[in-house]
Every structure is written in C-alpha cells, then in structure tokens.
Amino acid sequence: MRPPLTERQSAIYDFIGTFLRTHRKPPTLKEIGEAVGITSTNGVSKHLDALEAKKYIVRVRNQARSIRLTDQADAYALDRDEVPKITVISRTSSDAPQRLRHRPEGTFVVDPYFVNRVFGNPDDRCLLARAGDDGMNGDGIRKGDFLLIEEMSWEDVRRGDLVACLVGETLLARYFEFTNNRLHLRPADRRYTESTFAPNDAGCYIIGRIIGVMRRL
Amino acid sequence: MRPPLTERQSAIYDFIGTFLRTHRKPPTLKEIGEAVGITSTNGVSKHLDALEAKKYIVRVRNQARSIRLTDQADAYALDRDEVPKITVISRTSSDAPQRLRHRPEGTFVVDPYFVNRVFGNPDDRCLLARAGDDGMNGDGIRKGDFLLIEEMSWEDVRRGDLVACLVGETLLARYFEFTNNRLHLRPADRRYTESTFAPNDAGCYIIGRIIGVMRRL
DNA sequence: TGAGATGGTGGATATTTTTTCACTTATATC
C-alpha cells in the first residue's frame, strides 16, 4: 500500500508519534532536527516532504506545529508512561512460559477512566489472555473469556486466589492452594478434576492472579 | 477543588478541547479569538491567563500552539466521530428511563484496539451499566457485573436475546421473549421468577441487547 | 559516467505566533 520508509524517514516518523503522545502537540522542525541530529531545519523539511509524498503525514503550510499523522492508530496511542497498559499474551508451543510477557501478541494502551472504573487500577504487570476451558463455569468464567491477570509468582499468590495458569499448552483459570509442598489447582466445576503439581513442575506455570473477566456475547 | 469558570472562560476551554480532538494540535490565540469572537489576541491571552491561574490549562511561554489541558480526560478524549465511545448510565429515581442516555453518569472514549479486540465493534449506541441482581448467575452474569449494552427497542430484540432492562429501579439482565403480546423476562436462576409485562408497561423498560460482560474480581 | 534519489549544511527571508503596552467599558462590591 504505502511505500516503505527509509531508516532516516522512519526515525523521524517515530519521533513525531512519540512527541505527539508525550506533548499532546506536534513538534516543530527544529525539535525534530534536535531529536534526530539534523542542524538545519531545511534538512528536516525535506524528510517531511518525503513522508508527505508517501502519505505518512499531512502538513498545513505556514502553520506552526501542524504535522498530522495519517495513521489514526499512531495518533491515538496515548503516552505509555501516563496510562495503564495491558499486554496481551498468547501461548504458542515454542514459548517458554516464563517469557510470555516478552513475546506478547500485542499491547493495549487503555483509557484510564474506562479501566479504572471497571477494573480498578491495573498496571504494567497486567496481562490479558483467554480462558482455555470451562473448568470455572460454575463460578462465572467460561471458555474463551478474556482474563485480566495481575502477573505474580506462585509464591505471592494467596491461598484461595483465583489464578491463571498454563498447564501444558492450555491456559486455565483455577482456585489456587499450596499445601504439603504441592500446588493445587481446583476447578469450580466437578466435571473437571483438581490437579496437583510439584512447585517447579515444568508442566505447570502460574501466571498470576485474575483480577478481571470480560466476555463477548 | 478547581474554582469555577466564567461563561466566557468556559466557552474558550470547551473550544480548546474541541479543537484538540478535531485537529490533533492546540489552537493559536488567533484561532481561539476567531472562534469565540475576540478580535485581539491580547483579549484571548488574558482569558488563558485566567484558565491557567485556575489550573485548567498549562501554557508553555513563547511556543506556538502550546496549550495543554490539565484534565487528562479531556486531553485524552479522541475525536468522537472516529472512535467508539461508551456512555455510562446510572439509574436514579428522577430519570425517565427513555432518557437514560441523555443524563449519563459519564462517557468513556475507549481505545479502539482494546474494545474491538475484546468486544467487537461497539458503536455510539453502546451503554455501560451494572447488573442489579443475581438472576443470571447460572449463566455467568452476577450482581454488580458491568454490562455492555447495545441500545435498542424491545421491537428490535430477537427472541432469546440477552437483554438489559429496567424493572422499577433495578437494572436486570434477562433472556427476552415476546409471545401473546407480552414481554417475558426469563432469569437463568430458578430462585428468581420470570416476569411478564405488557409492551409499554411503565414498570418495565428494555434498554437493549447485552453484548459484553465485565467483572472485577 | 551521468542522472536521480537520499541526506545533509548554512543562511536569509517570510510568515506566524506570542507577548507587551496603553486604553476602554461594563458590573459588582465594599
């Protein structure tokens, strides 16, 4: 669709997006130049011409701070330092479970009012994943539901907490208990069986505590 | 907390917010003046001084287009024509149910990626409210759950749809059916009874179809 | 080997934008 950007053009495009998010206004040519190391505003202007020709930005002639990103998504993205973000994880067989967060499916930057109101105050540790079975059906969580997870190790989970865990390749919601040096994962539904694992069993990885559930109907 | 604004200050504050959303950059003094009918930039500047003193905005001296709204909500608000928004409703006894949308508790402008991914594509018709009882406990909706509602009249709801309705002062989630010229609201839990109403009974108002459920744990 | 794209420097100029100063008109308040 749009022609690819050169390395330099890309750096400038990225800077504009970052500046927009952090300052809530577009940068001047001088500010761009200072950021990417170009002393002449004319040098910057030529790059902007290229970005505009490739339809990545739109400029208004003779107006200060009037660069607009064509791609709405980039323009809408909010300042990641100021608002909660949620990392979406998806399990694939090649991932080490401990590294789920580092190979995310994506990241949501969410409206702070929306999330705060509905889920309290999820922070950077939050992950989003989908329940892989109906084991908690009796307690209002169904297969496919989106689970908002506060990432924590099994040592930090309290007895009786609802946790998200990877058992083999499946992501499960279960009640957690630790007794007799064993992790116990208890489903709400009797048709599913309670599982028991040794603390560092490779077949079971506790992702964290479930703090929210979302379901699309 | 913050001192109230005069009518004129309020008009300017509102204009700045609107301009930010539609142009993705702050307005100049001149643009503000033209919008509210002030020919001298100095007149505008004084209003901005007042807004800044009352902590509604922050200005950067000697920089073009550098007004920033203090209130994150306004600053974060996106162009309402381009992204989904969700109106939060709360029932109070003085409201006519048909006017719930017009007396909202608030409005969320939500990250399009987040909502799209989780709930599909809710549009302007979407409302957010909390379930008022446990009548759908058996089907995974509990009292206090946040319900994402696609507003529609009872005529447009299909038989068997999960709907949100106001029965008296209580907001309920129920399965909907229309037979024998009567609205039937069926709970999932047998401890709650099915209710039946005449189509325009003042005691029952169908808000719309429930398209999503969110629960904080 | 020459043309075209990319990525610059430096400076002058035009334009926009903010700031400052002097002055006016209401309205409310003590």
Add this chain to the structure above:
DNA sequence: GATATAAGTGAAAAAATATCCACCATCTCA
C-alpha cells in the same frame, strides 16, 4: 464614590517557526 474583576480593542515589538535558495556528499542504477 472608590476599587476590583471580567472582558475587550488596537497596535507594535519580540520571538518562534516555516520556507526558500545555493551548495555539497554519497549511493544506486541504467
């Protein structure tokens, strides 16, 4: 009646910002 606050005009000065011009270097491609 003095005084403060809000709201405004008009013009000029100062600063920021965008644009334009001339010129240079490197690389790729035909």
